[in-house]
Amino acid sequence: MTTSEAPTYALYEHAVGYTMFKIKAYEDIGQIQPEVQSAMTDAQRFQSIVQVHAFEPFRNTEAALENANSIADGVVHVDLLNFLEANLPKKKKKVLLGVGEQRLAASLVEAMPGIRVTFTGVVQELMRGIRSHFRVLAKDLPHAQLGKAQLSLGHSFSRSKVKFDVHRVDNMEWYAYHYPELIKIVPELYNYVRCATAIMDREKMDEAVEMKIKEILQDEQKATTVIEAARTSMGMQISELDLQNIELFAKRVASLAEYRQRLHQYIKDRMEACAPSLSTLIGEQVGARLISHAGSLTNLAKYPASTIQILGAEKALFRALKTRSNTPKYGLLFHSSFIGRAQAKHKGRISRFLANKCSLASRIDCFSDVPVASFGEALRKQVEERLVYYEKGVVPKKNVDVMQEAVEEATVAVAKKRRKAAKRMKMSRETISSEGATE
Known part of the structure; x- marks a missing residue:
C-alpha cells in the first residue's frame, strides 16, 4: 500500500450495490488533497474530481446483507471480487484503488495480488465527499429507493448483530400461544393443523373432539397425550376472534x-405411465424435473449422459468456463438420494454413473412400445452396487448379466400389461354394447 501517489479509483459500498468512482489524474497526493477539501461543500466542484466509473446492484436484500457483513468483517465477498475484476483495467500496475476500511484493503491485496490498495490520506476525504454527494454523483439511480434500501439494510444488519433471535415471537405459531405443547407432541404440519382445527379452545374439549383427535392421529397413545396435555397446558387464554382467524388459516394450510x-400422487401416476424406468431409478420428482428441464421425454432421451449430469446447473457451468475454474459435478441430480448417500470424494464419480443410467432409462422409456419399470429396477440395483463398490470394494455384477435378467423380467411385465389392457378393452366394449341394447 502506498500513500505518496494519488488514488486513481475509489470503491464505495452503498446499500443498493457497489460503485466504483474514477478520480481525476493528479501527479501526487499533494495536489489532490487541497482540491478535495475545498470542493467538499460544493457538489458540482466535487463532481469534476470524481465521476462514476461502474455500478453493480445487489441481487436482493439477502445479498446486500451478506456483502455488508463481509465488509464489516474485512472479508472480500465473491460479488465484490467479480465486480473489481470486471471493471478495473486489465493492466493493474498503474491502478491505485482507494477503500474506506483498513481490513478490507488488506484482504483485497491478498485476494487480488496484482492490485495496489490504499485507505489512508486523501482517501478518507474522498469517501466523506462521495458519501455526502452520492445522490448527485449517482444521478441515474432512483433516489426514492436509496433511502429505503439504506433503512432496510440497516435494520437487517442490526438484527444480524443481535445475539438472541429477534424473530422468535414473530415466527411462533399463532395457536402455540394458546396450546404450546401441541407442536411437540404432533410435529407433522398436516396433522398439527388438523388437530388445532379440531381442538380450537382447549378448555371446551368434549368426547366428540377426543374422537376426532384419535381419528386424525390414528394412534391411541399419542391422542391420549394430546388430550391430557390440553388439560394441563401452560398456554394463555385466547379470544374468540383470534380462534376464528386461526381456524381460517389452519383450514387453508x-x-x-x-x-x-x-x-405428488398425480406426478407419480404420470411418471409411472410415461417414464416408469426413470421414475424407479431416480424417483418421480427428480425424474419429472429432468423431463421438464429438457422440454420433453424425447429431448431428454436425445441428451448424452454428460449433459444430463449438469442439467439444471447451466449458470454455474458457464460461469466456471468464463472464469476457468472447476465445472459443476451435478445439477438436478444433486437432489437424488444416491448423491446424498455417497461420500464427498465419491460424489463426482457416482453422479457420472447415475447420469449414464438416467440416459439409458430415458431412452428405454421413450422408445419402448410398452414402457415397464423392470429396467429401472435393474439400473437402480446397479447404482446401489456401485455405491457399495466405492465404499467397500465389493465388485458389482456385469452389465451384460444384469441387462439379460432385466430383459426377461420386462418381457413378462409387458405380456402381463397387454393382457390387462385387452381385458379392460373387452369390458369397456361389453359395457357400451349393453348400454346400446338397453336404449
Missing part, C-alpha cells in the same frame, strides 16, 4: 397440504 399430496 390443511387444504394446501392436501393439494400438495394430490399433486
Whole structure:
C-alpha cells in the first residue's frame, strides 16, 4: 500500500450495490488533497474530481446483507471480487484503488495480488465527499429507493448483530400461544393443523373432539397425550376472534397440504405411465424435473449422459468456463438420494454413473412400445452396487448379466400389461354394447 501517489479509483459500498468512482489524474497526493477539501461543500466542484466509473446492484436484500457483513468483517465477498475484476483495467500496475476500511484493503491485496490498495490520506476525504454527494454523483439511480434500501439494510444488519433471535415471537405459531405443547407432541404440519382445527379452545374439549383427535392421529397413545396435555397446558387464554382467524388459516394450510399430496400422487401416476424406468431409478420428482428441464421425454432421451449430469446447473457451468475454474459435478441430480448417500470424494464419480443410467432409462422409456419399470429396477440395483463398490470394494455384477435378467423380467411385465389392457378393452366394449341394447 502506498500513500505518496494519488488514488486513481475509489470503491464505495452503498446499500443498493457497489460503485466504483474514477478520480481525476493528479501527479501526487499533494495536489489532490487541497482540491478535495475545498470542493467538499460544493457538489458540482466535487463532481469534476470524481465521476462514476461502474455500478453493480445487489441481487436482493439477502445479498446486500451478506456483502455488508463481509465488509464489516474485512472479508472480500465473491460479488465484490467479480465486480473489481470486471471493471478495473486489465493492466493493474498503474491502478491505485482507494477503500474506506483498513481490513478490507488488506484482504483485497491478498485476494487480488496484482492490485495496489490504499485507505489512508486523501482517501478518507474522498469517501466523506462521495458519501455526502452520492445522490448527485449517482444521478441515474432512483433516489426514492436509496433511502429505503439504506433503512432496510440497516435494520437487517442490526438484527444480524443481535445475539438472541429477534424473530422468535414473530415466527411462533399463532395457536402455540394458546396450546404450546401441541407442536411437540404432533410435529407433522398436516396433522398439527388438523388437530388445532379440531381442538380450537382447549378448555371446551368434549368426547366428540377426543374422537376426532384419535381419528386424525390414528394412534391411541399419542391422542391420549394430546388430550391430557390440553388439560394441563401452560398456554394463555385466547379470544374468540383470534380462534376464528386461526381456524381460517389452519383450514387453508390443511387444504394446501392436501393439494400438495394430490399433486405428488398425480406426478407419480404420470411418471409411472410415461417414464416408469426413470421414475424407479431416480424417483418421480427428480425424474419429472429432468423431463421438464429438457422440454420433453424425447429431448431428454436425445441428451448424452454428460449433459444430463449438469442439467439444471447451466449458470454455474458457464460461469466456471468464463472464469476457468472447476465445472459443476451435478445439477438436478444433486437432489437424488444416491448423491446424498455417497461420500464427498465419491460424489463426482457416482453422479457420472447415475447420469449414464438416467440416459439409458430415458431412452428405454421413450422408445419402448410398452414402457415397464423392470429396467429401472435393474439400473437402480446397479447404482446401489456401485455405491457399495466405492465404499467397500465389493465388485458389482456385469452389465451384460444384469441387462439379460432385466430383459426377461420386462418381457413378462409387458405380456402381463397387454393382457390387462385387452381385458379392460373387452369390458369397456361389453359395457357400451349393453348400454346400446338397453336404449
